[in-house]
Amino acid sequence: MTARSRAAALFPGVAVLRRYERGWWRPDLMAGLTVGAMLIPQSMAYAELAGLPPEYGFYAVLGPLVVYALAGTSRHLGVGPEPGTAILAATGVATIAGGDPMRYAALMAALALVVAGMCLLGAAARLGFIASVLSKPVLVGYITGVGLTLLSSQVAAFTGVAIEADTFFPRLVEFVHELRGIDAATLGVGAGTxxxxxxxxKLSPKLLGALIGVAAATILVWALSSGQPLVPVVGTVPEGLPTLGMPDVSLADVGRLLPVAGGIVLVGFTDNVLTARSIAGRHGYSIEPNQELVALGLTNLTSGLSQGFPVSSSASRTVVPASLGSKTQVVSIVAAAVVVATLLFLSGVLAQIPRAALAAVIIAAALAIIDIPGYRSLWQVSRQEALLAVVAAFGVLVFNVLIGVLVAVSLSIIAALGRMARPHDAVLGDYPAVDGWVEVDAYPQxxxxxxLLVYRFDAPLFFLNADRFRTRVEEALEENPGVEEWLVLDFEGVGTLDATALDTLSELLERLARIRIGLVAVARANDDVVSRLRRADLLEPTGTLRNYATINAAVRAYRQHRRSD
Known part of the structure; x- marks a missing residue:
């Protein structure tokens, strides 16, 4: 591969920009200005959510916007600070920083770099498939838990009540006990925003509700204040762009950040791919997960080097440009220019923003991600999966977001293993109306x-379900009416076999021979399965198991055998 082709693979966005059409400029420009305006309050709010001064939100978005435009495969994904990632990062770093603000900021930047390293190593190992690790029920539950955690984290800034607890239920209890401490002015500004x-x-989704609400609150508080602000405001925001450099942390600090970074990579990458795919499918292009892992790595690399913190993507900043007709990632470049202009010329205005207004922005984001329709849908489809979502949510609420990630991943794995351990199976019968063999329970005809017994097992056959496979075959032979002479195992759903499965199958063949089953065959097995059966000496001529390409071929052989007897 030449240097040019390697660069093209690393930066697929460049190819899109090279084919840029003049007619795309207007919708891209308008969408970029809109996203840039959205980023002003959101970046500041999510930085505070991450436990950092508001300006760090801008530091965390400048590089990622430009880099993703070049390295990402989505033309609409809105990268940058995101509430779930911010609170997950804050949860992990707070336990390491020891209350030192300078060390906290350095650790946040270092965390972004560790996330970047994990993503790039994962991409090199072709681990893009990890976007599918979190199942829908677990993801719905996890996101709900994050949303409720976000709500509880903003109670103090939104109402003026001093709250020291750092998890959902203790915060709730403390708030109820301190209701007398509500500051009317703070609550009024937050509720109004x-x-x-x-x-x-609700009324006009294309309008910049967060920007308009924060701007109105800022003007109102400024107009009513006489010297001293009526409510707490952001305060001094440094002018200028961030300086580039490596954060001052030790190797031991990096080791302690690894578990937090792993959680951010898993959740952030999953969210990126799901959000990007939801938009790409409607606009006629595709998302390449492994390249998205590269892009997530590079965006966090630039954030960390710019004194930022870990970043991911925002669903709202993705949907808006798509709804405005944007065509390419030029949107991100224009949005970056808006952020630069804000830092250079509007730092005085930013300093007057009420903190209660920023809290309102976070609360609005939290309400948007609490997926009540998702629970309804799960309940209709599978009450077991709906319960799984509830458990995942409680994992976040009872412990913290990082442990919630571990709970969510564990539940996903347990659910997947459960399905593989007890997969669907069926006895098949001939149904001439559909010209094939179908489940006798589903088709009484x-x-x-x-x-002849035709039995299907719908899962890879391995150590976790091998005993169940043997048991179910024996039960099917007992329950099926008549005396079976042949047993045909439909292996279309058995994608692979491991050593345990081969041993179990060998033992089953010996057992079936003892109960006078004349012949056992497999049908519709793939080449890999057939090869493994042959290497284990289970197939004829070295073994007793016969192989047929289709069920009908096996049935014809059986009928011919019956006629010849």
Missing amino acids: LAVVLGLR AVPEPG
């Missing part, structure tokens, strides 16, 4: 062949 954001989201 939230009403504007939610109202505009299907007729089993006298003397």
Whole structure:
């Protein structure tokens, strides 16, 4: 591979920009200005959520916007600070920083670099498939837990009540006990801003509700204040762009950041791919997961080097440009220019923003990600999966977001293993109306062949389910009417076999020979399965197991055998 082709593979966005059409400029420009305006309050709010001064939100978005435009495969994904990633990072770093603000900021930047390293190593190992690790029920539950955690984290800034607890339920209890400490002015500013954001989201989604709400609150507080602000405000915001450099942390610090970084990679990458795919499918292009892992790594690399913190993507900043007709990632470049202009010329205005207004922005984001329709959908489809979602949510609420990630991943793995351990299986019968063999339980018209049992097992056959496979075959032979002479195992759903499965199959063949099953065959097995059966000496001529390409071929052989007897 030449240097040019390697660069093209690393930066697929460049190819899109090279084919840029003049007619795309207007929608891309308008969408970019809109996203840039959205980023002003969101970046500041999510930086505070991460436990950092508001300006760090801008530091965390400048590089990622430009880098993703070049390295990402989505033309619409809105990268940058995101509430779930911010609170997950804050949860992990707070336990290491020891209350030192300078060390906290350095650790946050270092965490972004560790996330970057994990992503790039994962991409080199072709681990893009990890986007599928979190199942829908677990993801719904995890996101709900994050949303409720976000809500509880903003109670103090939104109401003026001093709260020291750092998890959901203790915060709730403390708030109830301290209701007398609510500051009317702070609550009024926060509630008013939230009403504007939610109202505009419902009445006119294309309007920048967060920006309008925060701007209105800032103007109101400034107009009513006489010297001293009426409510707590952001305060001094340094002018200028961030300086580039490596954070001052030790190798031991990096080791302690690894578990937090792993959680951020898993959750952030999953969210990126799901969000990007939801938009790409509607606009006629595709997402390449492994390249998205590269892009997530590079965006976090630039954030860490710019004194930022770990970043991911925002669903709202992805949907808005798509709804405005944007065509390419030029949107991100224009948005970056808006952020640069804000840092250079509007730092004085940013300093007057009420903290309660930023809290309202976070609360609005939290309300948006609490997926009540998702629970309804799960309940209709599978109550077991709905319960799984509830458990995942409680994992986040009872412990913290990092442990919630571990709970979510563990539940996903347990659920997957459970399905593989007890997969669907069926006895098949001949159904001439559909010209094939179908499940006799689902199609009462299907007729089993006298003397022949056709059994299907719908999962890879390995150590976790091998005993169940043997048990279910023996039960099917006992329950099926008549005396079976042949047993045909439909292996279309058995993608692979491990050593345990081969041993179990060998033992089953010996057992079936003792109960006078004349012949056992497999049908529709793939080449890998057939090869493993042959190497284990289970297939004829060295073994007793016969192989047929189709069920019908096996049935014809059985019928011919019956006629010849």
